Amino acid sequence: MFLVDVENTLEQLTLDEKVKLLAGQDTWGTFAIDRVGIPRITRYFEQTSDGPHGVRGTSFFNGPRGMLLPSATAMGATFDTNLIHTAGELLAAEAREKKCHVLLAPTVCIQRSPLLGRGFEAFGEDPWLNGTIASAYVNGVQEHGIACSIKHYAAHDQSTMAIEDDVRASERTLREVHLLPFQLAVKNASPWAFMMAYNKINGVHAAEDPWLINTVLRQDWGWDGVVMSDWFGTYSTSESINAGMDLEMPGPSRWRGELLSWAVMSDKVKKPTIDASVRNILKLINKVQPWKDEAEVEGGDTQRKRDLCRKVASESIVLLKNERNILPLDPQTKQTYGLIGPAICNPAVSGGGSADLTPYYISRPLEAIIDVVGSENVKTAIGCQAHLFTPQLLADTSVPDTSEPGYLVSWYKEDPIANPNAEPLASVTTVQAQMYFADNLPEAVPKAYWLQAQTIYTAPKTDTIEIGLCVLGKGKLFIDGQEKIDLYNSQPLKTLQTPMFNQASMEVTTELEVKQGKRYRILVYLQNEAAIAGLDALNCGGLRVGCCEKVDLAAALAEAVELASQVDVPIVIAALNSDFESEALDRTSLALPLAVDQLIEAVVKANPKTETGNAIADILFGKTNPTGRLSLTFPKRLEDTPAFLTFGKGEQEIHYGEGAFVRYRYYEKL
Template sequence: MTTFNVEETLSKLSVIQKIKLLSGLGWWHTEPVAEYGIPSMRMSDGPNGVRGTRFFNGVPSSCFPSSTGLGASFDVDLAYKVGIALGEECRAKGCHILLGPTVNTQRSPLGGRSFESFAEDPTLNGLIAAAYINGVQSKGVSATIKHYVANDQEFERFSISSDVSERALREIYLKPFQLALKHSDPWALMSSYNRVNGVHVSESPRLLDDILRKEWGFKGLIMSDWIGVYSTVESIKAGVDLEMPGPTVMRGKAVERSLAAQKLFISDIDERARKVLELLQKAYASGIPFDAPEEGVDTPELRQLLRESAADSIVLLKNDKNVLPLTMDSKIKSIAVIGPNAKYAFSSGGGSARLLESYTVTPLQAIQAVAEKRDLDVKFALGTTTHKLNPLLDPYITLLDGTGTGALLEFWNEIPANGFATANSKLTDNLKPCTWSCTTKVSNCVLLDGVDDTKVEKDCYLRYSTVFTPEESGTYEFSLTLAGSGNLFFGDNLIIDLSTSPAPGDYFMGLGTAEVKAQVNDLQAGQGYKVEIRASNHDYVKQVPIIPNWGGLRIGAVKVVEPEDALNEAVDLARVSDVAILVVGLNHEWESEGYDRPDLELPGLTNRLVSEVLEVNPNTIVVNQSGSSVTFPWIDEAHTVLQAFYGGNELGNGIADVLFGIVNPSAKLSLTFPKRLADVPSYPSYGSKGQEHGRILYNEGVFVGYRGYQIKNITPMFPFGFGLSYSAFEYSALNCSEISSEGKFTVTFTIKNTSSVYGREVAQIYIADDEASLPRPQKELKGFKKVALQAGESQSVETELDREALGFFDDRRGEWVAEKGVFSVLVGASSEDIKLKGSVELRNGLAWRGL
């Protein structure tokens, strides 16, 4: 069947069948009604990749740069191409609905999910999102714009009330959603967990119906965030079509009872079911099979796009001594690569954005590859560690039978031997044959899925066994975290006991054990050692009966190095090398769904490492990798600095391409980097320390991000929109047309590449209201263009703007207003580096509602 008639099908369904459509089937599917040709639609987490339907042992996926990195590209064409690639991977995985993009405004860089949104500015956020959506949906896959709205922190995210003025809500927090709807047509939208001004968004007719559907004309499906429905009648009346995930908690029988009480009517159910069927109609038209096997995508063209997007998300912050690029004619023979983010591929932030990458390239690997071609000597030193939990065993494990990489995971429904998973357990026990088994390549097994539920009960026993082969000799620290209870054996020895009253921890949705560690001495590089975990998930599954699961485990190991020794080794290496490349920053443990950051500091001894390397090597390049802002107390001493964000599969090659001049950097900061936390406009009204009895007051109003720094005359470390190039650009010939009666006008100017190097420049257009009747930002981004120029080339740039560029929201009148008068037009290379100034005059005021 390639066509599907919504009204005809709806008329045939019974009330019970219609109700069934209003909630999900498991984590990633909608409910089917097979007798009327209604199959399950499949969805998958985004926004920077397509994980598919399994947390455990899923099909590997392409990981694109974090959204802050894609936003930093200021490149709508690139965002469109990324969207196409994500749509193609959805098709390969039989996925009809991608859960992205995220467009929540980055009110504070401390937000655990800040890396998931494109920018602190609603225009950049909304326009990049629109291009992404258009790309995804060009492949017949539904994009899901999220999380609507004011879902800007992780602290008490299910209950916190974002208390925000109507004007700020409209101009800052709703605006990226509004712009995305104006420039694309997302087929789905996800409501947020939080309250807005005291009312949960999933129960707000004003936000979901009055504004989204009636005022903006949104025609798509509204789904809840996962376990983000807290009511039956209220959520249905407000307009939430689909409760996710399944099985239902707030619908099903509760809807039947509400119908009997006439709190709901059949017409209410029909409205919600119709939206599910309308999305199903698009799924049929896409040709994507239902219940299809999941496959990965790996082509040379995709790898090139991954590499291009990684490089194009890198911002050159400082190049004072022109150390970069490291060209062939540079007098360099030796390179010291230093830092924890050099050796590991931190492709994305944590939480639902994480996935199993199809492959990764670390910065160290990429630098070594270029160095080999150029006959350069590269040596590595860790310098410091920054992990919260010990690094996973993944790169160093093989099956016991020697047939490949990974580990064997076995399950029993009954205890396989006396003392199994207790402190008295011995590896010599004669275990019963297992009920079911599988191999895995990971040492972090989140068993929410991927287990044969026809054979393995939720309350079960499991064994994880593998061979660990260290790459360096020395003492290693092993660690274990369980969703349940059990033990870790190294060889024949019990080294970690989590079977007797294990301490609680934050892992596995906050219901797992704390990480417990133990050291093993004198391991030899290249020698294999048997590692085994025996566990029971009894206690865990009793605590989370709502979410079907088989528990889980996480095992890590790291070579023990004295902090001072590691730091001194790195400094000594930097001292004797021609160039030192420091790759430092955060990772998915520091920036993640589920919690916010406590500060803007780099972890551990990172800042000290950077300072001491800067002292001994005048050719030190600092590469910071983070999803949002951090502070650099050493910035005045550093002359060469790159901001890399999380770069996806090809993050290493992206960094190397910029370092060695293969790619000329062209990205600009998508969010402000402050000098200190207290300068952030939302400070201190943010997170756990800023809440007032379950409420967060958005005291800064519309002065979010760069708007707040400018209105208070606070100089940040690096302003919004800032980024350098290996080229130099000259701006000239600004011309602004007259504003039409509808509020449209054109801004034209010329950019010239005055250097001898091909480059790309992001020209940013800001508007200032010179005669406003109420406080407005000093300037606001309203347009941008990325221009590619050969050496010496000039190009005329034309941008069309409309009333959106002039207006503010008048909450007294409940509409948008552009007051007559003169507006400044500011064209620049950043929010602070204005190159050209002009003006336009609006002769008659405008007022409007809607898009």
Template sequence: MKPTEIDIEAVLAQLSLDEKVALLSGIDGWHTKAIPRLGVPSVRMSDGPNGVRGTRFFNGVPAACLPCETALGATFDQDLIRQLGQLLGQECKAKGAHVLLGPTINIQRGPLGGRGFESFSEDPVLSGTLAASYCEGVSSENIIATPKHLVCNDQEHERVAVNSIVTDRALREIYLLPFQIALGRARPGALMTSYNKVNGTHASEDPRLLRDIVRQEWKYEGLIVSDWFGTYSVSEALNAGLDLEMPGMSHFRGPSLIHAITSNKVKEHTIDERVRSVLRMVNLASRSNIPEMAPEVQRNLPATSALLRRAASESVVLLKNEGNILPLNPSKKTLVLGPNANIATYCGGGSASLPAYYTTTPLQGIRAKTTSPDLVSFTQGVYGHKELPLLGEQLCTAEDGRVGYTFRVYTESKEANPARVAVDTLHMTSSSAFLMDYMHPQVKSDVYYVTMDGTFTPTETGEYEFGLTVAGTGLLYVDGKLVVDNKTHQRQGTSFFGIGTPEERGSIHLTAGQKYAVHVDYGTAPTSNLKVKNVVSFGPGGVRVGGARRIEPAQAVEEAVRLAADTSAFDQVVVCIGLNSDWESEGFDRPHMDLPAGSDELVHRVLAARPDAVVVVQSGTPVTMPWASNAKALLQAWYGGNEAGNGIADVLFGDVNPAAKLPLTFPVTLAQNPSYLNYRSEGGRVLYGEDVYVGYRYYDAVGVQPLFRFGHGLSYTSFASSGLSLAVQDTPKVTDASLSPSVTVKNTGERAGAEVLQVYVAPPPTTALRRPIRELKAFHKVPVLAPGESRTVHLPPISLALATSYWDENRDAWLSEAGAYTLHVVGTGADNVVSQTFVVESSRWWTGLHGNVATKAVNGVNGHA
């Protein structure tokens, strides 16, 4: 695509009605319509938010995988997020993508959301501010960022049908605010709507949301695009303001739209407005200088690895460190154990997943840190997978011995034609094949058949389990013996975005060193026996093959405890537990907060035998930790991307001094969280009963102590803040007023380290209605301070309008209420808080992205938040 902008009005004047309609939907999964005669090119989109997958779910080109967004939220670091956004822009160029579908900025109402790991935080200011930095980074490479999903797409259960019932106040103060901040600060070129209804109307056809708020109030001029298959109407969506339906081929914007126009249900001037938005997006995309239908390549560079490692390590939160057990000593003998130790838990599931350039496990990272790899030993303990580990990379091809297997595609079933001939043959390594974007010229429909063939050579003798998950039908054979039948009788599951089965398993005894032929016969989704409703069907289905040696959990735990207790053999013990993409994924919500079966028992018993064992948790959202009071050293490590294992090791051994803070509240139990009684769809609706009291706002209001509070995170050093001062500043043209805090930060410990400052504002005691006790309004990461070093830190200016306002439903406007507010700057460590009061002298209502509030600062004090 040449960096030449088209004349939008000239093009619009020459477009036929059919061409206008064609521009308003995609032509396939990832591309918009080109009009060559008028110089309008096709634009490519690609999934984010934590990487750029390109145009292929199926057998895609490897890419850089960033830590998940909750991990990025934990950094509280706008500069780092901006750099990662720039990296994503560069990755887009490698994948030929003009538009990146990210960041995700939905709010985690509670801990069970299947896509909770995809969003930054439970707090709208942290989410919106980091989203703005992310978009700025992406835009710096002339790539279009797409914040998503507008709005209240906070659960997966019946996500395309559920009606999210939420008060206007909560909608504005919690759920729309991240979008308001991101759009106001970064002006990204695109915005994606959500699947769900909001107060009775699907978001993609809600005129109050798209026209009144986004277009008129926020003055947003970028593209508004549907989530994939998230368009549900012809005239309603067009009239409300949805510019682009994705993916193609269109369900609603072909002959049906022409008919709506001719019957006057949609005015042609409305079509023209939608086309203008698409053409503006095309002009923005042209600045990237990415050609149409560009080839997809890898750009696995040392600089990329270094940035990803920094992001992984700086996202790790130190939750506990009693007795300064951490950091570990690289010269001492170390035992590593647990279900997440020897696997690369690098990303969650669903549209955020992608094949990474490479991955690192915690065990690999720890071994690389020690003075000799021989100092590190490993034992499994228990498994933590929901589905058996992918088998593909454990196989080799019979033809040439390459790692992987042979994937063959047929247009007929084996029963219909025993002499059938494959129309396509591929070599693959991943044994999870989602066929949404598989194409071949001889495959004319969604009904086709696949075989997968590879050789498995076990390293240990024993009973092996094999698993087969399908959206379709499948049979798995080992040396000609049927081991798994997922065809004759099928159960509804949550795989492949909700259209597939659960994993069906079978077992067989295998001998170490012997070669076994593994063969899978698979038929695509239309061959399935299941009847699926209230889920989006993403194409012709998919197949997943897993396998692992069966272990006896009780014996494995006994062995782990025996080794951990042996202080003569091991000086240090690290237990790695958590979730993975089996448990946290688009398409389904978690049924509970618990770790996989056996994990809690393993940790309980290891800590009883070895109280100084370090526990490392990897998850995208909170998990229950019934053993937390017994753990002396505890890390929350998230899904850390390509460099997850190295990032964990960097913190364990002190090469990186942790500064990260929790972007989510970790409740003690599921029942403690504020959404407990109002989560999941019931009768087609979900009531946001906690109103504005989401996350820490709820715990503060009711005086309940969670397991770990929002914003919690320790360091290997200590800090003290003092000398808080406030300055009120008017911006040019008096469009807004801002408060600029400055504070002195001192490293009072013995190690160099970075600090994170969190700025909260408490409302006046005379407020007219109940408000949260305090709300995050700004934050800043202070670069590394040497031991004893002090630095005066000027925090980013805070909009007084946003810092002091609540949504007044009676006036349908923001209200900055007169009164005395208290600003708290919270640092690392107990009681490390400085506070000062400022006064809003008169109440004022406002709308839009900003407000103008008269203020003055008074009587600065030090105190506790």
């Protein structure tokens, strides 16, 4: 039974009420109009949630855990629409469990360059593959009453400061390459919502481009869903709604509200235009509401969900070469295995930004391979470090005075260091080591606050470790009561993109000698005030605590080489993590992090027999056949890529000089 009689409700709404519906009330939700029975699009009726590899819910801070699927690029490598349809059904179940009704996914922009920071969110470089896999994904999700907001429409093929980019491309290039995945998804799955891109196309921001929205999407393709902005991706009042963009997100509105009412009264925006957008919103509400009366869905961390994630991961693996038939390995044969590389214990499970979430579990290669061959046959060597920021301190932590993992976070209305007797306004526990306090805070927390986050770290072995801190605001880090890091009185000059959407400070680290089994109290003190006072002195606040073994790179490399020469089967696992691949952060080279390339070369020389998690073990030991296909091209040199001369931030205008010959198409025409 539908909740809203669309046409009757339209007649009853006042102009101000209609305008309210066309912008967010807060970060994730819209306004309710109780008088006519329109529910608020939020937690208890309809809320949006970031994807595309899991359903985070509506909270950056302390949100619920979720099932984390392999990256979209891995999904694309399966070339299996039935499998991705099933993955979409899993995401729908996760969304319903979290009371989410709109999943902000999938991403179908083209991996025009291998340097694209959000490339891991896209299915591949081929528009037909992108659109076909996206269709299966959308159908799997929407068949269970959850809307997909396919993104980012269109040509959102760079991440760093995309708001300023102006893509210059011919209509042929757009229609044959960059619009085609969206067109295929419309034809085969009809996503219920579209999210606009941040960038301009041929001088006009996508979010206010009538050709892109009204001409192509609505008229040429016959699509009739909701068009929404990306978060803070609205740049005008009249232009955006006249172009057909229905919903500005997030709230409170910057460009609508009273400004839109004035635009209507001054006849810059016609009332039928307002009605058309409101009608689209009401129709979306009707599409996603009926499932509320259905039976409960499968919830939580279940074996069926784990099995599906493992299957997607296994079927995405591409075997490039199998010289001398080394694979599959026989676990029954008595031989030793050397696991080499920093990813063996800290696997890269996701890129950063909107795609990030706290997973139910992480499958680590070391544990997975030990499960197959036994710990007595496995030796390890880190070989090098491969991070820009120390890996988040999650393992071996506990909430003070408990055995539960994580941190205790307490907020104060006065400085708890200056006044040790200050009582906290509120306290919560969290398993996050990166805490972005943009939402989901206790009601008692004021706009300006002080905070303490503390955990007990139990050293797993005697060693020298590095502990790192980034803050959004001003902060200090203490270990057993002694100040070790000061980001309160001064902060380093920024030289690279930082966590929390580039809002955090640079990381500062400190060294600590630890003894196996000893417990250390780590406390972070934070004030949500900018380090440099100004008009916008207050911010939402945030912190990130990291920890890793202190590594002498030369000694670590030598250890890895020695291990490789001693074992029967050396296995090097190399990866990029969210430090290098993230929203708002494009890469600058094809190189693997730091000394990883050097590590691989050295190990191969030491033992020429060289080869995540459970899926890797499944392939290595023949449990699963590696059926994945490359969904993108790996060039030998960056200079060989067709977008080499026109990708990056040299100019705000980005000329798509390769035209329709993107990535592999370019090589085929040579």
